Amino acid sequence: MQNSLDTISAPKSCPCANGEVSESRRKVMRRLGWGAFFVAFSSVIIGTLRFFFPRVLFEPPTRFKIGKISDYPSGQADKHGVVSVSERFMESQRVWIVRESDKLYAIFGKCTHLGCTPKWFTDELVYKCPCHGSQYYSNGVNFAGPAPRPMDRYGISVLDDGRIVVDKSELYTVTDFDDERCYLKASGEQK
Numbered sequence: 001m002q003n004s005l006d007t008i009s010a011p012k013s014c015p016c017a018n019g020e021v022s023e024s025r026r027k028v029m030r031r032l033g034w035g036a037f038f039v040a041f042s043s044v045i046i047g048t049l050r051f052f053f054p055r056v057l058f059e060p061p062t063r064f065k066i067g068k069i070s071d072y073p074s075g076q077a078d079k080h081g082v083v084s085v086s087e088r089f090m091e092s093q094r095v096w097i098v099r100e101s102d103k104l105y106a107i108f109g110k111c112t113h114l115g116c117t118p119k120w121f122t123d124e125l126v127y128k129c130p131c132h133g134s135q136y137y138s139n140g141v142n143f144a145g146p147a148p149r150p151m152d153r154y155g156i157s158v159l160d161d162g163r164i165v166v167d168k169s170e171l172y173t174v175t176d177f178d179d180e181r182c183y184l185k186a187s188g189e190q191k
């Protein structure tokens, strides 16, 4: 019996016998402790940096200048009172600048059916939507296809130096077309 106990007891050469195991365990625990400390410390630093450098979404400005009223001269009007439709800002801003005999306004080039971009046909004096066939007169009023209402218009105003500004953050639907913020008198006078 004594012999069998001797066989399972630790040999003298075993590290646990002279405290090496507990020492290495302490080292491991110390390293783990430092590791946890650095992880927590890094989280605090990163959180602080994020506070000073927040993630910002840079969006294009909503206001843009379109020149002066003299850049949109009067002339012969069609049967809807429209003298000219300028496509100068269509590609960059998705906006048509429409001159009538006595006013100027900015049409948002978005079909009121499902939002496609219509095309302006100078020879026919109509806008046509390529998606489901809606059509609009030169003043943006719908007359064919599934579009439920005229195309919307943006806010428009004149600066002190006479330059005209279109504001895409202001959108007006047909019920607001008489609102003086969505058209300019063609004289260009401040309203």
Ligand code: FES
Binding pocket: 111, 112, 113, 114, 115, 116, 129, 130, 131, 132, 133, 134, 145, 146, 147
């Ligand atoms: S999106 Fe223009 S007709 Fe449907």
